Amino acid sequence: MAKKALKSQAARNTSILNRSLLISAGIHTLYHLLRLLLSPQRSLYRYIPLSLPSILIQFWFERIGRPRYGPTGEAQKAGEDLEAKGLTEWMWDVVYWSWGCIGGAAVLGDWVWWFYVVIPLYSAWLAWTTFAGAKRGMAGMTGGTDEGGAPGQAGSKRQQKMEKRGAQKVQYRQ
Template sequence: MAQKAQKTQAARNSATLNRTHLISLGVYFFFILLRTLFFTRRLLPFLMFAAPAMFIEFWFERIGRPTYTETANGKELKRAGEDLEAKGLTEWMWDVLYWTWGCTVLAALLGNRAWWLYAGVPLYSGYLAFTTYSGMRQGFAGPSGGNGGESGGASGGQSKRQAKMEKRGGPRVQYRQ
C-alpha cells in the first residue's frame, strides 16, 4: 500500500471537484432556465458575479485534480493534487464560491436586486484581513501579550499555576534574582 495518503487525497480531491462542478452546473442552469422561461433577469450582472466563481473553479481544477500515468500495471498516481481542504486562502476561495452560488439562486428567485448581497464578499474579506492583522500584532507583542510583562494576569512574573498554588497556601516558590 505505497502512497496510501496520496491515493486517499487524490480520491477525495476528485470527488470534491466532481461534486463542485455538478453543483455549479445545476445553479447556473437553474438561473438561465428561470431567466429564459419565467422572468426577465439581466445577464450582465450574472456574468460579472459568476466570473470570480468560475475562475476559482478553474483554479481548483488546475491545482487539485490528480494526474495519472499509464504503466504496464495500469494507471499509477503521478500527482495527488493540492489539498482542497486547506486553511487560509483555499478556505476563503470556497467561501466566495458558496456565496456566489447563493447569490445566483437568490437572484434567480428574487430578482436583480439580490446581486447586492454580493457586497458581502469584500466586507467578509475586510473582516478576515482585520482579524489576521490583529492576531499578527498580538503575536509580535511577545509572550506577555503586550500587557507590561505580566503573564496572563499573574503578578511578579509567575505563571497562573504558580500564583494559584501560592494563593491556596501551597509550597512557595522562591526566585533568584
C-alpha cells in the same frame, strides 16, 4: 499498499471537484433557465462580473487539485489538498456564497446580488482578526512587561497565584 496517501488524496480531490462541478453547472443552468422563462429583464451585466470569481476559483481548483494519472492509470500526482485551511478555505467560502447569490438571484430577482457585498466585508473581517491575533501574539515577545511597562507580571497563572500566596517570587533573567 504503496502510495496509499497519494491514492486517498487523489480520490478525495476527484470527488470534491466532480461534486463542485455538478453543483455549479446546476446553479448556472437554473439561473439561465429561470431568466429566460420567467424574467428576461434580469441583467446579464450583473450576472457575468458577479459569477466570474466563483468560476475563476473553480478553474484554479481544477488546475491545482485534479490528480494526474500516468499511462498505466496509476496516480502520479494527487494534487493540492482542497480541504486545507487558510486561503483555500476562504476561496471555498467565496464559491459557496457566489452559488447562493446566483441561486437567490435566479429565484428571487436581481436585488439578491446586493448580498454579494458580504464577501469583501467578510474578507476585511478575516484580515482584521488575523492582524489582531498576530499583534497579540507579538505582544508576548516584548520582554515580559505589563501594561505600564513595569516588569514582573509575566509568567503563568500558577506562578502568579503562588507569588500572591506569599511563596518565593520567581526571578526572570534578562
